[in-house]
Amino acid sequence: MELRREAQAIAAAWGSFGAGAAFALVALWGDPRPIAGEGSLALPAAGIVALVAAAAFALSTLLHRRAETRPMPPWQRTISRVSTVALTIGFAAVAYLGTLTGAEILALGLQGLEAPAIGGALLTGIASAAGGWLAFRAGIELTTRDLATLLFAFLTIGTVFAMLTAADPRWWERHFSDLGAGSGAGSWAFNGTVVIAGLLVATIGAYLGRDLHRWLGDAALGGIARVVALFALTGIALAGVGLFPVPRAPLLHNIAAFGSLGLFVASAAAVLLVMPRPPRALILTTAGAAIAIVIALLLWRPLAVYSAAGLEAVAVGIAFVWLTTLARTIAAASPDASRPSAVPHLLRARVDA
Helix, strand or coil: CHHHHHHHHHHHHHHHHHHHHHHHHHHCCCCCEECCCCCCCHHHHHHHHHHHHHHHHHHHHHHHCHHHHCCCCHHHHHHHHHHHHHHHHHHHHHHHHHHHHHHHHHHHHCCCCEECHHHHHHHHHHHHHHHHHHHHHHHHCCCHHHHHHHHHHHHHHHHHHHHHCCCCCCHHHCCHHHHHCCCCHHHHHHHHHHHHHHHHHHHHHHHHHHHHHHHHCHHHHHHHHHHHHHHHHHHHHHHHHHHCCCCCCHHHHHHHHHHHHHHHHHHHHHHHHHCCCCCHHHHHHHHHHHHHHHHHHHHHCCCCCCCHHHHHHHHHHHHHHHHHHHHHHHHHHCCCCCCCCCCCCHHHHHHHC
């Protein structure tokens, strides 16, 4: 079975290469273009790679996981399908920003190079093959811990691109939100990254709910629903950080930023409460994360070891460690097989709980 799936993924990579190169040849036909910057091949190439990756994930999901939702009640099927749509958008965004970031780095090493249409098509084909293979593999069997890794990788890629194209090279002296100020490529990349990250956080909540239901069953649906709802609200608040940049709406930006932090803490508490006996490793990791946050705050104020940007980077890293530990812990306790709910209406289960 594994060999068959790997053969399918390799075939998807070759198909993605062919599709990406063919579309790029049409889009880039004409005079040679620089790798990055205005009038470059980066933007059309990134759009093509994003479409190819999204198509690969959607196709793989249809081929390998369509049967999972058939015995599910409508509410459970709807959550699964909405999560699939969100992940399709997420993979497209990762591929898009990953291609743009790769082009910026390549342009730094090959300054002055202008690629002809055929060269640009080959580069786009290679990026499409990588994106298509990864997305197709994810569609076969995507776990919650894979999603946590995807979220962190996406935040890293988007932030690096925003740094490379930032209008103010000394943004780091203040905070990360300064990357979203202005109207250049760096600002829309950072704000877009935060919006899509919010979408991925909400999707992680849905996957955590799926794993918790596989582990605890319908008896815990009320608590699981609260976990999913809180993660969804956290994702919405995080998306608000990107939708309301500091220069345009500072009050709404700050409300969204502090709201996402508070809702993430509430989500963590809800998960720990719904678990019958949280494992010792998870409890120790949670306590360690809380202590690390306090130390990070003290290093920021009053010790002034780093700026607010440094504090934000440390906080995101700590949150990623905790989220990865949580996902791995729940995955270890939950079976791999899908578990259709016997409850026809989710609201009734929440009332009963």
